[in-house]
Amino acid sequence: MRPDPTFGTLLFAFVAILIFLIVMSGMPEIELWADSFHEGTWVAQGIVSEMDSPSCARENELGFIPRYKINGKGWKLDLVVFGGYGNWPHIPDKIAELIQWGKPDIIAYDRKTDTVLFAVEETAAVPTGNQALQRCERMHGAGMMKVPFWYLLSQYGTHVDEGIRQASPWPALMSMGITKSQHAPNLVLLYSSVEEPEDYSKGAGKQQLFAILAAIMVNFAKGRPTLSGTEKLLETQYRAMLKFIDDTIENVSDYFPGKDELTAKETPLRLAKIAAGNSSEDIPLLDWPKFARLPIYFKERQKRAKLIKHDAFLSKLEEMKDNHSVYTLSTNAGSRPQPVSDLSDWIASQINTEERAPAIRPPVGFRLKIADFPESKAGLRHVTTATNILYLCDSAKDIARLLGLVFPRLKKRLTMDSLPAIVYVSNSVKPGRIFGDPYTGQFSAFSWIFGGTSNARRIKIAYFPHQSRGLLKPEIAGKNKGQTVFISLADYIIFGGGAVYDTKSKIWI
């Protein structure tokens, strides 16, 4: 009886496929998901440039999907770039979850273990004023998911007045807070110089970024833990970041707790060990104290400030500075008056939104009118109330009491813990503006810097005196990044007229 040739062919094909799968399953592969192909290939090429003389060939699958085939000494690795998050049917759930906080420029993913290895954000935007805070919600998302995160930022930039300014330290402070709380790397790396602001080739940041990413990739290729052997690299990065904070903190705050730890020689290594998962110690950084423990010089600066536009709640909060239970960090915020025509449109929209909002009891009574907003010298209208946007309060209970005084509807209905609190203020009148840049970035940053450590937890309160509660839709917050940020971070969100959303209980008060 002759053997069946069909059976032989099938057997051969089966064995060939099996061998192929075995071989291919052994090829380490990382997917580099990126906001654009340019971002992805830039990072891939940067990573390869920091590896120890590998050979690297690039193919374009389907004519356009870059695959970098890297051969190192005793290891191999493929990097495949998928540009544009929304273009692909196979986006992993973990990446979809991460990008709901804002899309980092690069995310590295291992499909076999369903692991996000790192995320990177980089910007060439001039980092002055609120620019540096605009991407902080992406740091927040990575922090929440404990994904190692690097933010490459220009240290210097040319301002509109053509002066050279330094970047804000807020993102770096936020990184420090996330590292401490989440025991995962979260770092700001800086490039450029005073002479060459915005030049990527100046400063150490770009090289440091690709060095650590290359180390992570080689670890992956060799089957080692992600951050194995990276303490030295991380220490160098934290050292540079802490020095930057030390050099610039006075631009944003007249006081910083833990200055000694900030500048101590061993602190960068301690942070590196925490980030790499090799230590669980708690370093006394970002432990913002209650009023009584502030240094005398700083206490003496805490005086009730005049408001530009009157606000009853903020007036009382300013009074609490005289009562030594509330403090602010600096007095260098200004006002940006708005045209009357814009303001009128926004007010009309806010009133309309309020009227259509679902009823809550007691009624809210939110009212805005042009006459409430003082006129500026140029005939515009000031929307700024207090020139401080952040208050640190000894007790959230005090805040609840003040709110009850100012908004009778809250009397005996709003109770808060006696933990310390932060109150973040946005004076924006434009409907929904608060759920966009830079406010989501600011609140993300302030939450980690002032409210996120185990040693010094603070209740987080966001106050929007000129916004209607009708703009917050908790039921769809997952689809709106800005609302997601505030609902996930704040304990209470307060709208005009004293409407309060308790985010933990998910109820309107």
Next chain:
Amino acid sequence: MDIRISRGYKLTEEIVRWRLEILIEDSADAWISFTNPTAGPWKRLVGRDNSGASGEVMRFTREADRPDLVIVDDKARRIFILEAKDDAKGLCAKEQITKTVRTFNDLTASLKKISSNKYWGGRSAYDFIPGLVWGSSPAEAIADEKLVRDSHAARFLGLDPVCLQIIRLESGELTVREISKGEKLLLR
């Protein structure tokens, strides 16, 4: 490539533009002076000096309209200013055509004035050619071509734009088809 990816990806403007860039990168004659979503230094239009070193020629303000690609061919002394879209329909929307034409005219005028930048050199005297690139399929290619030509007829003041289709085959592979009537970008 996983069949789910090869069959399921969306042919967006990003992919359309990128596919063309790959072709230009492999070209000996043409090089990319500007592409819209750049990593690293962004919104800069770059040139090359006599030694081949790259440097900034100009940068776009945040609010300015920008093309999707600017390609330089020093051999033929031409500058191509291209608009890319997911598909022909997107390229031919009324407001889009107005924007495409305006962007071409404004950038051409700006680049023609630059004479003392060492990275731009004498390129202000080159020919400036508008270009259109869009995603398509074998079944729709002919109809798309007609739509784009008819919609843009006589919009560029006597200039025929280069027309490039990024065609998605059944396998998911993308090929590039130039159907320019006047000046050519890829075909010689």
